[in-house]
Amino acid sequence: MSKRRSDWQTRPQARxxxxxxxxxxxxxxxxINQISQQTIQQPEVSQMMxxxxxxxxxxxxERSLALERLERHELQAWVRTRGRKAIGRVYVALAxxxxxxxxxxxxxxxxxxxxxxxxxxxxxxxxxxxxxxxGVEETGAVNIVAGMILDYRAFDTLGESTVLFIAASAVLxxxxxxxxxxxxPVQELIAAESDDRHYEPRADRILQGSVMVLxxxxxxxxxxxxxxxxxxxxxxxSGGAIISAGLILYLDAFGFDKxxxxxxxxxxxxxxxxxxxxxxxxxxxSFYMGANxxxxxxxxxxxxxxxxxxxxxxxxIAVGMVVSCTMYIFYALFRKGGL
Amino acid sequence: xxxxxxxxxxxxxxxxxxxxxxxxxxxxxxIRKIIGLNIMDTAIYLFLASMGYISGRKAPIxxxxxxxxxxxxxxxxxxLVLTGIVVSVxxxxxxxxxxxxxxxxxxxxxxxVIALLAKGEDA
Numbered sequence: 001m002s003k004r005r006s007d008w009q010t011r012p013q014a015r016x017x018x019x020x021x022x023x024x025x026x027x028x029x030x031x032i033n034q035i036s037q038q039t040i041q042q043p044e045v046s047q048m049m050x051x052x053x054x055x056x057x058x059x060x061x062e063r064s065l066a067l068e069r070l071e072r073h074e075l076q077a078w079v080r081t082r083g084r085k086a087i088g089r090v091y092v093a094l095a096x097x098x099x100x101x102x103x104x105x106x107x108x109x110x111x112x113x114x115x116x117x118x119x120x121x122x123x124x125x126x127x128x129x130x131x132x133x134x135g136v137e138e139t140g141a142v143n144i145v146a147g148m149i150l151d152y153r154a155f156d157t158l159g160e161s162t163v164l165f166i167a168a169s170a171v172l173x174x175x176x177x178x179x180x181x182x183x184x185p186v187q188e189l190i191a192a193e194s195d196d197r198h199y200e201p202r203a204d205r206i207l208q209g210s211v212m213v214l215x216x217x218x219x220x221x222x223x224x225x226x227x228x229x230x231x232x233x234x235x236x237x238s239g240g241a242i243i244s245a246g247l248i249l250y251l252d253a254f255g256f257d258k259x260x261x262x263x264x265x266x267x268x269x270x271x272x273x274x275x276x277x278x279x280x281x282x283x284x285x286s287f288y289m290g291a292n293x294x295x296x297x298x299x300x301x302x303x304x305x306x307x308x309x310x311x312x313x314x315x316x317i318a319v320g321m322v323v324s325c326t327m328y329i330f331y332a333l334f335r336k337g338g339l
Numbered sequence: 340x341x342x343x344x345x346x347x348x349x350x351x352x353x354x355x356x357x358x359x360x361x362x363x364x365x366x367x368x369x370i371r372k373i374i375g376l377n378i379m380d381t382a383i384y385l386f387l388a389s390m391g392y393i394s395g396r397k398a399p400i401x402x403x404x405x406x407x408x409x410x411x412x413x414x415x416x417x418x419l420v421l422t423g424i425v426v427s428v429x430x431x432x433x434x435x436x437x438x439x440x441x442x443x444x445x446x447x448x449x450x451x452v453i454a455l456l457a458k459g460e461d462a
Contacts, residue, residue: 095364103357110349111342117394119409124393128415129408136401144399144411149418156418160425167429174436232400237421303401330432334439 140300141230141309149235150312154283157315160237161279161322165272168326177337189337196336202255211253218246222324229316230309236316240323247328256336264339268325275318282311348389355382369438369448373431380427384420391416 018030114121131148139147149157177189185193201207226239251259289296301308332339343350355378362375391413399414438448445453 092365095361099357099361099364102360103354106353106356107343107350110346110353113346113349116346116348116389117392119393119396121390121393123390123416124408124413128413131414132399132408132411133406136404136406142401144401144414145417145421148414149421153418156422160422163426163429167432170433171436174433174440233398237425303404334435 136303139309139312140303141312142303143230143232143235145233146230146235146312146316147309150230150315151310154315155287157319158276158279158283161276161319164326165276165322168268168272168329171330171333175333175337192337196256200335201252204253207253211249215246215250218249219243222246222320226316226320227306227313230312231304231306236319237323239316240320241327243320244324244327244331247324248331251328251332256332256339260339263328268329268339271321271325275321279315279318282315286311348392349386352382352386352389355379355385367449367451369441369450370435372450373434373438376434377427377431380423384423387416387420387423 114123131144131152135144135147136142139151141147141151177186177192179185179189222239222241222243222245224239225234225242226236229235229239247259247263286296286298296310298310300310303309307313329339359375359378359380359382362378363372366372366375393412396410396412399411399417401411441453442448445456447453447456
């Protein structure tokens with residue numbers, strides 16, 4: 001610190017300023033001071049001893065520091081090699097013990113559960129009774145499960161479809177590779193395209209021929225399952241999954257260029273938006289009417305006919321559309337990072 | 340043991356759950372962890388479906404206008420399993436997408452290596 005300050009005091013500008021302010025005498029004084037200091041500075045014995053002691057102290061301190069560092073390094077090395085192995089072994093043992101303990105307790109619980117197929121089990125309570133005895137006349141659906149999930153518990157199913165839609169959006173955010181703003185492709189996109197061209201089948205005659213036969217049947221079967229959701233096993237979720245399987249098969253056989261003619265991001269966005277908002281509005285209407293004890297005005301039809309069950313069939317269609325779009329876009333994103 | 344044998348479906352479900360949990364704890368590969376999670380899901384579906392079954396009764400689809408409780412099995416677990424399947428599909432998709440991103444960044448699927456590399460990036 002002192003050195004710096006003396007530098008600052010003796011630099012030419014400071015000298016010139018001093019000369020201006022105080023005249024030549026000040027400079028002379030300074031020169032005399034410097035000369036006298038140089039002559040006086042003779043190292044004394046005690047000072048030398050002190051300096052030596054200080055140097056020794058610093059050396060000792062540095063040595064202890066180095067030792068400490070070495071110790072720490074050795075410890076780190078031990079942790080990195082054998083310690084990690086030991087910790088890993090302890091972790092494995094603990095995890096196995098925990099899993100075995102959990103299985104043991106759960107088995108103990110299972111042993112005290114009601115027997116399999118017991119008609120008097122506490123699961124079969126008055127809620128079940130109500131669903132089975134009054135379900136057909138209240139919902140109009142022959143399939144009691146469909147009546148349950150799309151009428152009694154329709155709010156839950158809306159949440160499910162929304163969860164699916166949000167999952168598709170999250171995967172879209174995570175995996176989509178965008179073009180630049182002027183439309184030129186990014187390096188990643190080119191890499192993904194070349195990967196896709198390299199690893200996936202292209203213009204395979206056998207695949208294309210079988211897909212031409214199979215896809216319409218698969219799509220028809222999916223639509224049948226969706227439309228018959230209130231009459232037979234099935235419904236929006238399973239039918240939507242089947243339809244998306246047909247679409248994915250088509251995409252595999254004919255590639256993104258042809259599939260992109262009927263399914264783009266815009267299709268996904270609009271179909272999801274219309275299905276979800278239709279579902280929400282329809283259920284809001286029926287909840288509002290039901291809560292206020294008003295007649296909903298939706299004919300339930302004769303149970304067993306295709307046009308029956310009130311809102312259940314349109315809601316099944318909405319759910320099926322959301323599910324098929326979501327599954328298709330999952331596949332496209334995981335395969336190439338875009339449609 | 341006899342009790343466990345009578346509840347065979349639920350016993351199998353619980354053991355499957357434990358297997359999935361162990362995979363989740365012991366495997367370091369992210370994909371295998373996700374597979375373990377899905378095995379746990381499957382165990383839960385099996386458990387719920389077996390809870391709803393009543394021996395000698397039919398699936399809850401009304402045939403010929405018979406609406407007696409003694410004719411059909413319990414429909415509620417079916418609805419719960421449906422919810423479970425949908426949620427499982429959704430989170431499997433998100434987890435796999437995150438795994439793809441991690442692999443693109445670190446070129447490995449080992450969770451410990453990824454943690455080390457991430458720590459090195461912070462320092």
